[in-house]
Amino acid sequence: MQNPDDIKKIINWMLKNDRFSNWLGIKLISVEVGKVILELEITDIMLNGFDILHGGIAFALADSALAFASNTHGRRAVSLEALINYTAPVFAGDILTAIAEETNLTNNTAVYDINIFNQHKRKVALFRGTVYRTNKDYSDLI
Amino acid sequence: MQNPDDIKKIINWMLKNDRFSNWLGIKLISVEVGKVILELEITDIMLNGFDILHGGIAFALADSALAFASNTHGRRAVSLEALINYTAPVFAGDILTAIAEETNLTNNTAVYDINIFNQHKRKVALFRGTVYRTNKDYSDLI
Amino acid sequence: MQNPDDIKKIINWMLKNDRFSNWLGIKLISVEVGKVILELEITDIMLNGFDILHGGIAFALADSALAFASNTHGRRAVSLEALINYTAPVFAGDILTAIAEETNLTNNTAVYDINIFNQHKRKVALFRGTVYRTNKDYSDLI
């Protein structure tokens, strides 16, 4: 339904204006309809008191991937909820890759699975998020 | 089992060393066994491309509350997973209060509910998190 | 928005036609807008191989409560997803009470918390469910 250039325009607009994703240093590796890959390098400021990654950072990476992937259809989608499972600790210097895929798409809602891996291909977190798909498009924004 | 002074020592240690919670500006309002209240003022850098709070920030606030509340028993607890539901948008300048309460405690695992409210007492997010309770205590850390 | 008689008519219609809830023996204790209380007596056929309640039965009780509570507004609502946490084992002969309450209501979706207690007031399961609210009402059904 969308041509690849329009999709990239939307996601680039979203990322450019997303202050927290930019502060984190999230990089957009690839984007297509229903699928997004992001990358994030972990720095000291992202750690908790036990010198491992604060859960909020892993979640934020997945949540940005959810937002981007669910908006690739050109309709504005908003997150309703998400479950995250932590499967391995993450440390400063690690480079995380988040792969978002569309698990279910209906007219009103959609489900995405985001899996996060470290640089050794070890899965460090699983995230399953549900969005509500509004009827607004991006014509007023880009 | 714990005296209030020891609990405060543990949670203060956790917060002092939690670089991301400190970057966010999370304030510890109160702490007792199984219950913690935190506060966070929302700033521009925490917003996404639609000028509302990035989901990762609300999650991080709740996740810190989960970590603190689940460690008030003096045994180190680590997060297994969490579900967050967003119930109202959050904007720059809002002041969020996260209230963490113990919903279930067994010898090996525990469940906490964290509800987040804005300054108008409107509930903006619900969070339910599960932790695994290790046998390590804090004697080596504080 | 609804008068209590109409609400009861809808929920009674739902329960009367719900074959699995009837097989289980679910009883409607009370119903008002956004809130439902159900009761279920546990029998041998509901147990798993370890002589405790099969998780599917606790879930089904909560799921019926979700369906009833979310339809008390007179608009047909359908479940999107649900998280259940088990907090205590349930045995044959136990009598469970499920209390469903509306945690968040928007025009398109809603969240309900269902807590299940045994006859000793011990919480045995927590359930948080999200529904999509369609625009259909019940005028064609009752």
Place this chain on the structure above:
Amino acid sequence: MQNPDDIKKIINWMLKNDRFSNWLGIKLISVEVGKVILELEITDIMLNGFDILHGGIAFALADSALAFASNTHGRRAVSLEALINYTAPVFAGDILTAIAEETNLTNNTAVYDINIFNQHKRKVALFRGTVYRTNKDYSDLI
């Protein structure tokens, strides 16, 4: 760690003694370490008031798959929690296949993904469950 015969003995014991799974008519299609496939034919008694499958039945099928898959290591595992997402309606006469796979395994807990498909290979539900792994084995039971 386990030989295939022992695994089958355990899972057959579980299924034989699981009264609710037997009432449903759940069939064990295949079992190996960390992976189980089950089948269930949907009958009228499993429907709700709208002539579609009661959510509790889809959940029960997935929950049995979770129980069987998580016990294939020969250590008794108990469910902590599970999230289910419904992705398509199920009707009487449908034949469901539940495929359980191990997503994460640690010494104390494990995560399983169970996907349920209908006879047209359409995904009808997603289930992600977490178990606690006890130190008990099956030597006293089989």
